[in-house]
Amino acid sequence: MPYSMKPLLMFDFDGTLVDTGPDIVSAVNEFLAIKKLPALPHATVLKFIGRGLADLLAGIVPEAQRQAQDQKAIEREFLEVYDRHVLNSPRPLADAADFLRHCPYKIAIVSNKRQQFIPKILAHLGLLDLPWVAMIGGDSLAHKKPHPEPMRTAMLKAGVDASHAWMVGDGFPDVEGAAACGIPCVAVEFGYVPAEELIARGAQYRIRYFAELHTIIKPK
Ligand SMILES: [Mg+2]
Numbered sequence: 001m002p003y004s005m006k007p008l009l010m011f012d013f014d015g016t017l018v019d020t021g022p023d024i025v026s027a028v029n030e031f032l033a034i035k036k037l038p039a040l041p042h043a044t045v046l047k048f049i050g051r052g053l054a055d056l057l058a059g060i061v062p063e064a065q066r067q068a069q070d071q072k073a074i075e076r077e078f079l080e081v082y083d084r085h086v087l088n089s090p091r092p093l094a095d096a097a098d099f100l101r102h103c104p105y106k107i108a109i110v111s112n113k114r115q116q117f118i119p120k121i122l123a124h125l126g127l128l129d130l131p132w133v134a135m136i137g138g139d140s141l142a143h144k145k146p147h148p149e150p151m152r153t154a155m156l157k158a159g160v161d162a163s164h165a166w167m168v169g170d171g172f173p174d175v176e177g178a179a180a181c182g183i184p185c186v187a188v189e190f191g192y193v194p195a196e197e198l199i200a201r202g203a204q205y206r207i208r209y210f211a212e213l214h215t216i217i218k219p220k
Contacts, residue, residue: 012169013111015192027082050171052112099210108154112138146176
């Protein structure tokens, strides 16, 4: 296939494009206070970001308390709290804003975050009106990362095949989802999981800032 096909970059959201950690931590601790549970340290909460809401709640709410209440009700309750914190302090990571605004490639978001929050945060940061080919959240499709469905859906929407797609992320679902799609994963060094761990799990590249992607995006 000729390289005239414009490559697609798929980005994870939390800890990759945007530092949402502080707002998630404050939402988690307000939620735990409502539940009369002790607050958790920042680093503990960050470990649970990236695999979606159910896994986050499984990490922060003790099993007995989760059994005592309907899972969907707990999720709704947490989402209400997070909605009050979501725009407190999100900020683009590294050179994300500048890179995205001048990006010569097709761009998409493939996140495990609830979809509703993604455009809300992007609008707040002045990054919503970019030519996103897809903005997929953890509840957009039947499966979330590391299942290949979300990345495959973004590739289909962009009209590119695996030879023209890259995943950029800071979590194991990013590395594993990319592997399931047969595409490379670029680990960011400023996310919530150390890049060494992502490389050990199979990420092919690591970057300190997004502009480094220009040296990585080549015909495969
Ligand atoms: Mg992430």
